[in-house]
Amino acid sequence: MTYEVKTAAFEGPLDLLLQLITRHQVDVTAISLGDLVTEYLSYLDEMRVLNLDVTSEFLLIATTLIQLKARQLLPTTAELDLDEELALMEERDRLLSRLLACVTFKDVAAVIGLRLQDGARHLPRTLGITEEVGEQTVEVRVPIDAVGLAALAIRILRRPREPELDHLDLDLPSVEVAIEDLRRRLADDIETTFDAVVSDLERRVEVVAYFLALLELARWGLLEVSQEDWLSDIVIKRAER
Amino acid sequence: METDAILEALLFVAERPVPVAEMAEVLEVPRQEVEAELAKLGASLVSRGIELRQAAGGWRLVTRAEAFPWVERFAASPSAARLSQAALECLAVVAYKQPVSRAQVSEIRGVDSEAALRTLERRGLIQEAKRLPIPGNPAVFATTDLFLEKVGVDSMADLPDLADHVPPASFLDSLEAGFGADGD
Amino acid sequence: METDAILEALLFVAERPVPVAEMAEVLEVPRQEVEAELAKLGASLVSRGIELRQAAGGWRLVTRAEAFPWVERFAASPSAARLSQAALECLAVVAYKQPVSRAQVSEIRGVDSEAALRTLERRGLIQEAKRLPIPGNPAVFATTDLFLEKVGVDSMADLPDLADHVPPASFLDSLEAGFGADGD
Helix, strand or coil: CCCCCCCCCCCHHHHHHHHHHHHHHCCCCCCCHHHHHHHHHHHHHHHHHCCCCCCHHHHHHHHHHHHHHHHHHCCCCCCCCHHHHHHHHHHHHHHHHHHHHHHHHHHHHHHHHHHHHHHCCCCECCCCCCHHHCHHHCCCECCCCHHHHHHHHHHHHHCCCCCCHHHCCCCCCCHHHHHHHHHHHHHHCCEEEHHHHHCCCCCHHHHHHHHHHHHHHHHCCCEEEEECCCCCCEEEEECCC | CCHHHHHHHHHHHCCCCECHHHHHHHHCCCHHHHHHHHHHHHHHCCCCCEEEEEECCEEEEEECHHHHHHHHHHHCCHHHHECCHHHHHHHHHHHHHCCEEHHHHHHHHCCCCHHHHHHHHHCCCEEEEEECCCCCCCEEEEECHHHHHHHCCCCHHHCCCCCCCCCCHHHHHHHHHCCCCCCC | CCHHHHHHHHHHHCCCCECHHHHHHHHCCCHHHHHHHHHHHHHHCCCCCEEEEEECCEEEEEECHHHHHHHHHHCCCCCCCCCCHHHHHHHHHHHHHCCEEHHHHHHHHCCCCHHHHHHHHHCCCEEEEEECCCCCCCEEEEECHHHHHHHCCCCHHHCCCHHHHCCCHHHHHHHHHHHCCCCC
16 A cells, blocks of 8 residues: 655644755755745645645745845846835844744744653542541632633633634644654553554544554554454554564 | 552552452563562551552552541642642533533543542532433433532522623633642 | 651642642641651652652652553553644743733744644643733633643743754854845
């Protein structure tokens, strides 16, 4: 079975731009704006072909990139409209500072992710004071009144259950990422079930990505998959080496 | 990691007495070994604040009887008495959706709500109302008189109507200042 | 009964991190003594299945990380699944920019972040702090005590310094060189 993810997994225009930049940075010190613009626009084309929502944000960034590229092509001796020039420089600086902020938060998010992962391995006791130590002595305090309770109820009941697809933009599931995640999990745990792995996924396409990842890893002999009958849990085991 | 230490971790998170057979299965060792390790664990706890006790078909960790006076005083202190954010959310769901099952509450909140519901039940704010006539006979919960007393209304009819309820700014401020922000 | 054993009993029944001041009050001893006894308790737990962890303004007993493979197999409530990359990024933005609105988070990330924020809210890691007094009354989000506990920090001040995560100057240089047009 072959499964190709044609569009790289990226989330929104800033993320796309960052990924393109990082790819170029590997071998050049200065990014070629021309290449960047071409690639960025080809992604927008691909998105249209895939019938994905190209939001105005994508177009705004594309516009800025094209204008900057056009400016580079002008001879330095050319006469420039000072206002236009200033506006363009402002746009550029705004884009650069957004990119920097984006990189910074991605970086620190990775640290927070690791810490959360570590925290999740330490379980607290949730049973509280049990009957043998006289729970009737516990004076329970409800920190809100009836009005507060109603407001809380409204907030919970109105939370969207299933996120709508068009809000998710380009958060396409990638089999590659699923493979990485599965391998990480099996480095942590000896055994798990497919249900446990996909329990947090909200979209069917993501579950499909994980299933394909599972088949791929089994094919590579990195894990063992078993299922007692067609209704029972799919058990995933780290393969013995 | 030593086997007796693993057993301690299991018994620590257990919500009911754990049979030897179950521990043997989780650890993939024979029952006799589990029993020997339990004896070792029990001995190592001798001068500690918790002890190993055999109860209804299994083993559990409990606080030592000598610690009771302090545990009792602790029960009245803020961190023991205050409901968590998760428990409050469950309480709001039960109040407005009752009678409601455990699974329904979890479904509405989008996260597993078992522990929080148990806390509310233990604290006497909700109780099992009946059992549903569907496979598994799940229990459904309803709020109690104590709940009405604690939120300061005389009857369920006095709870604000959700349909035309707009949260006043004052509540949202108190939400921020008042119950802080925990949710386990 | 030894003081560190009493503390162990209190922390055993606690449902959230307990501040030192509260333990001092229950035991009627100075804070310094509580701190010394906590250190003693922590040391005595070294080879056990549980350990003492400081987080969210207090102390809590939790299982050791090494016991996790067994605890996970055994635990009554499934441990929460990993957060998606999008959710983690939103969490980082909320943590460092709070209180922050949905629109602000989306602006910083350059992509609509509603679904990810809802996931974080359901998990109890962030909560609506208040509403802004501007048209539409947008909600602003802040992290919760549960977030601090899960990340394992005592207070927001203990989060990693954001300045340490800003990309190196060479990154900006190459961007500026590439995006050109700055010689004037």
